[in-house]
Amino acid sequence: MPVDHGPHLDTPPDPFEDRLSRALHHTGGAFDADRRALAAGGAARGRRKRLLRRTALAGGTAGVAAVCLGGTLLLAPGDRDDTPRPAPVAGRRTATASSTAAPVTADRMIATLKGLLPEGTVSDARGGGSGGRTAAPFAQLVFDDGKGAAALPVGLGRVAPGGDDARQLTECPDKVLAAYDACTSERQPDGSVVRVLKGYEYPDRRVATRLWTADLVSADGAHVSVSEWNAAAEKDAPVTRPEPPLTAAELRDLAAAPAWRDAVGSLPAAEEVTAAPAAPGGWRIAGVLAALMPDGVKVAARGSQDGEFAYVVADDGKGASYVQVNVQPGMSDVAGELFGSGAETLPDGALVAEHQGPGDRGDLVMWTVDTLRPDGRRIVVSAFNAASQTTAATRATPALTMGQLRAIALSSRWLALG
Template identity: 35%
Template sequence: MPFEDELGEALRRAGDGFPADRHALVQAGERRGRRLVARRRAAVIGGSVLSLALIGGAGAYAGGLLDGTGRSEIAAPPEPSGGPSGGDGTPVPELPPVPRGTGAVSAEQMVEVLKGLLPEGTLSVTRASGTDGSSAGVTGVYDDGKGGAEINVSVLRLDPNGVMAHTETLCSEKNLPEGDDCTTEQLADGSKLLIEQRHLPPSLTPGLKEWRAALATPQGYLVKFYESNSPFGLYPGNSPSAGATAITRTDPPLSPARLKALVTSDKWHPALNDLPAANAGPRG
């Protein structure tokens, strides 16, 4: 037998010669178990005391949870004088209220104006707003008999010299892919007009197109119109039959000439005049 095996066998025999004291082992195990139980109890009691202390502190802070009739009366935490403050204690300035129009032009009137500027067809309105806010507009599905298409028109006021007037009439891309087109034009009255026809990324829905027009005037008017070749617009995946089946027509319904006529129409002026004038915006 090799030396290593002989050594292992000798150690095993030596161990067998010292029988374990089973009674001592049981007692030691019992003591260890009691210590573990005591630790768990202490942890539970400590957590309960901490929870009660927190609840008691909250109750003291609230100034009394119940009155004599059993109704709860929890006081709000006091605010420092001077109004709300930030995390560092500095006062937070109150935001001015959002300017709104008088509501002289209703949502129904906005719909009628849009219908009058569209070619013959049907318009199913999904959302419309009048001039009782900071903007007004109409969203719906228009069908000229060649398939439904989502359309949207919105009117609002902006700073004619601000960056928004520039970006709203800016082409989405400099290098347009084949089949897309974008033109910007300055009209005789100084207004800026954008007409853009583009395909949206195939990852969204293959064949989905977005055509849009935007007019920014020196008076601070902004009229925007958008149309697609799907009744679900930019989100054809929301349709019951998602994917390419959501494309209902080859192109959106309105031609570039129709888009220009729609956004430059003075029929939007009553709504624009009723909306609040925009504050001076960032230059650039």
């Protein structure tokens, strides 16, 4: 629930939108789509629409890493290795019974947050209880310990215990996909896990606004989310101090305070997840992408997430180049939106579109080959002239030519993924 002193704050924030937005912050660079539209589409059609928007025909935001479906955030694990892992389960959700605990009020949320903060002054406090439109308790305020004002919100929610949401909220993101300075994930004595992430409001760091977050997920699915900035508002506010006021340890302890867990008791139980058809597995996609690199191009790093997305950092000896692929089944129904009249139709019926344009940063170049097979399988391969989508250019153009990207996208090896 980021603090922004505009009038729209009179509408209580949605914790799912906030989690999705924060995930996009940490993985998508300058991507800034309609958050409510993204959050609303849990069905397969909605997922395809998001994928369509993410890998659109032009612009650096087309390269945003794969967005999850059904509420699963798109943060990927840090410190990855290439050990095969099953693809995350994501699918239709079914609500379980609601809690009978008394609703938590906005006043209680605000008072709890104030009482847990160190010595300092508080202004612009507001909050929401569990009985409101969103049933999502939150409190937000501007805190000043004498060294500069800082926005500081807390939000409560539930996730399915042991589910993909819980995992991704507590794992450190892949540093190739996310711009941050430090991340820790610690199990607490009561079995809950707290992740503290020191990052930036803008992953490309175009301004000095820092965003530090702590997410706690308990064994029974309670989720406590705390954020702090080194400015009095999330965006468009002057930086007031070098860093946010709470240290990593203080931020962790604030998220882990027992008072929040008591308040979560007023929320409905988390929804259960019904398994969707198994995706091929991001680790398998990453392996195919690495194997398809041209001769003379070495793979310096690779990673994956959500069963449909993978990347490699390729180097031909002239500088690192980020190459990503999305493998998306069942996309035939949006072929008309993906491929216009200028698309090429191959003899086997496959559609191909090629695009060259700027990336998210002014010095970045993005080259893309977008393909749609007759069976509805979409393979989109993009390459950049940098080691990631948010770091400085390492070369004038990507390490792979358009012809090489086309060969990768049209390779029959993708068909073997099933």
